[in-house]
Amino acid sequence: MTQSQLLAKEVYLIDRVDNRKREKMRHMKCICFLRPTGKSVQALVEELRDPCYSDYYLYFTNSLRKSDIERLAEADENEVVRELQEYFADYLAINQDLYSLNVSFPDWHLFVENSSTWDTNALSRVAEGILSVLLSLKKKPLIRFEKSSALAKKLAAEISEVVLNPEQDSFYGKSMFLNLGDLGATIKTYVDEYQVKHKSSQQIDSIADMKKFVEEYPEFRKLSGNVTKHVTLVGELSRLVSKYSLMEVGELEQSLAVTENHAADLKTLRGLIERPNVTDDTKVRLVLLYALRYEKSPNNATAQLIELLARNKVNEKRIALVKQMIQYAGADQRAEDIFSNKDVFARTRNAFRGLKGVENVYTQHTPHIVETIQELIKGRLKEQSHPFFEGSTRDKPQDIIIFMIGGATYGEAREISKLTVSNPGVKIIFGGTTIHNAQSFMAETADAVSRWHGKSDPTSPKPERLRSVRTDA
Template sequence: MNVILAVKQYVSKMIEESGPGMKVLLMDADTTVFVSMVYAKSEILQKEVYLFEKIDSGASRESMKHLKCITFLRPTKENVALLANELKAPKYGLYYIYFSNVISKQDVKILAEADDQEVVREVQEFYGDYIAVNPHLFSLNISNCCQSLRWAQPMLSRTAQGLTALLLSVKKCPMIRYQNSSEMARELADNVKRIITNNAALFEFRRTDVAPVLLILDRRDDAVTPLLNQWTYEAMVHEVLGIENSKINLSKVPGISKDLKEVLLSAETDEFYSENMYQSFGEIGTNIKNLMDEFQKQSKNHTKVESIQDMKNFIENYPQFRKMSGTVSKHVTVVSELSRLVGLYNLLNVSETEQEIACQSDHSNQLQQIKVLMENDKVRPMDLLRLVMLYALRYEAHTNNDMVGLIDLLKRKGISEDKRAMVHAVLEYGGRKARGSDLFRSGDPVNITRRILQNLKGVENVYTQHQPLLASTLDQLIKGKLKEASYPYMGANQLKDRPQDVIVFIIGGCTYAESKLVHTLNRTTHGVKIILGGTTIHNFESFLSELSTAVKGQATKYPARTGRH
């Protein structure tokens, strides 16, 4: 099960089926992203595709009858209408039409009636209707799917379509389990089951000894993971800088060169990133330094390079190194900016307190640590907010909890009312009454080994103690011990053996911390393959947006100011 490979094979097949000759690839906004995540433009150019166009730009496109047109579109009403108009006045010689999901017979009829000039040679369904991020990770890029703690109906439909396309692309007809405490999970499971039943012929894959499992979870069961700062490379980049469809915007970095204002981080095309995306921040620095040491040996250069700043200076002073190793130059720039922001915003101290709140129950000490950080002008308002939100989740039922006092301190720090409201919102969304699990594993003490961050040796386990709830859920599933009362099956069939192929989908978004967990399990658990997906991939900022939409319109259980409870 490899989602990058699945989508890549679809794209290759589309291009090959049209035969030799110059081609144009006609897509919509969604399919453009689907394709760009698995293929570099330079790779597609090598396959005789010379032009990339959008279906909704019809009026501005030139007529080029010598080109074959490969169209790859989502099967929406809008796209069918645009394509029908295209076929009535075709701009290209021949059309090979591919839809990213199941298309209705009625829509095919509309296209057939529009094809007066008989330019269509092929109409097929290729189920690449999702964003393949890593071989084991996919996203639907759906933000704010939960409105007033219920599905927004168009998003339920889109999520079910994306999830069934994923199943078709990896050729799995699974048993479906869902989180019983979540009505949204039950609804999605029901929708996916209905689509599979209605398209039974498509799902007739070769039977395996053990049936695959689709496990549908709800972000509300673990609101802690997206609140935390992260310290492995991929997750940290997304948390601090933001990753959007594998791209990072570095335009605000002081003194950034023009060619590095936007950089691509793709494990498919970048060997260094592929080897280091799950390494800790400190290890990344060491590994970049090793690459630079290798270059210095080869070029007989003896400049001293000991810190990230030294690396940055070295690259600026030796353009031949930059030319020879653009990849390293890119990563030095990214790591240098991460390092600058870690120092600027005091993120080590912030993260240590976050981890302690997430992993240990020590109310008075942690309350004091938060108040100390409130006095530190280097700490960003958003980090103060996330600390108070974590505190609220951990200590909502504590007799001496001081949520009111902490919210008042946020107000004094100039944090807006709508942001302060997120403290109550996170309890509404993922507090004790909303969860179906023991999120804080009360009774499971964690031993912490504290180590000091020195030079480039990096962030040790004090900053990475926390394990997402998904770790224990998958552990129980793999061992065949996941309670059926908490995670029932959709339908009569039940799995008698331990699962071998598992697809996990998180409504409300997954995180790169959970992706790293799945990557590790895939490497260390013999005979089990896991794919992780979510409506989106969160960092703290996107999670706040998700939260805001999710609880909007809910009658809040918490007045603006109350006494301690």
């Protein structure tokens, strides 16, 4: 919510409840919106003992313990509290079908000792967040989780014990899942419509032409609203794509994810590592994908690629992530065949899947979770792999809430949104401990492995971020 929106609701001051240096303004009312944590409740207790305002309206994002309510009542000696309510909003709603708990490195550590053991504080926070999601949707779920995930089973137990904004920006809502080329075409359509209405003959063939047009027609900026903002954003995206060779990078990423083409992939990868305009993070990311895809290949060249990274002066800590990732998510650690390359039948299925329904070369990869959800929608998701925590049903679900331990991605959100559209009558809400990009995931992986002192625990379950699905409730 913006400052302007708050002012429209006659909200004039915003501050932290633990700031005790605030000026007393007894002519004003105070609205407190808090997570019901120990620190927040304690700060509110101190505030009520010495109130700065005339009336207090208390709203908590999750369930408040009875003992905390009693503490607040005892502190309200001045009888300034007018209302106390629980509004279940203990999560970040990114859009209408995607949410995050913002539980991510460096503020949170999911694991202790190894990938089989929850950090107690993280487990408590994640359970509280999921319960808030369920309560806000007024759903009492049948919980299913991936059988081989100890973390998912533990989280299921915790839950069962207690059981750009698309709304404000219509253009973003319509375009947020488009690739860069389609997005540019959509924006150009708006510009073309304006030209027709105002009989403009200016030739527009590129993003640069669109930016120039917007600058020269201030009335278009006023008419089109958010579209001009998106023209600027697409212009910057286009500049970055060109500057860092992201078209070539993206094509190789897709090839590494969905095809088995070792010689060509290796040649392209070596060429990109040698390019000075490709960032070090991108080079390491490509080597990580290669190392995971071809780990068991007899021609595996990961060692040579690590040497090539060093010769191109990539930071040693970044290079070390290659071995850390294999330790964390190598072929021996993964629960399922995410690359569809463990046997000849899987490779054949993967080849045909790659030819079917692909929008372009940059959208070949489909997250494995999509297949899991499709099986769930059809009522064919096997209990051997995804058992119910309590109870069971043969009915096909109409409301599905997915939670990913280890983090979700916008790419997964895009594909799941398409699933919702293609399955009328089924509503899917998707989220996770955080929303990852490559940088945040690599940083979290490096931190986790380094805290385990580089020791691999062969008895631990498979890594959570590289699973097909971590838990679905």
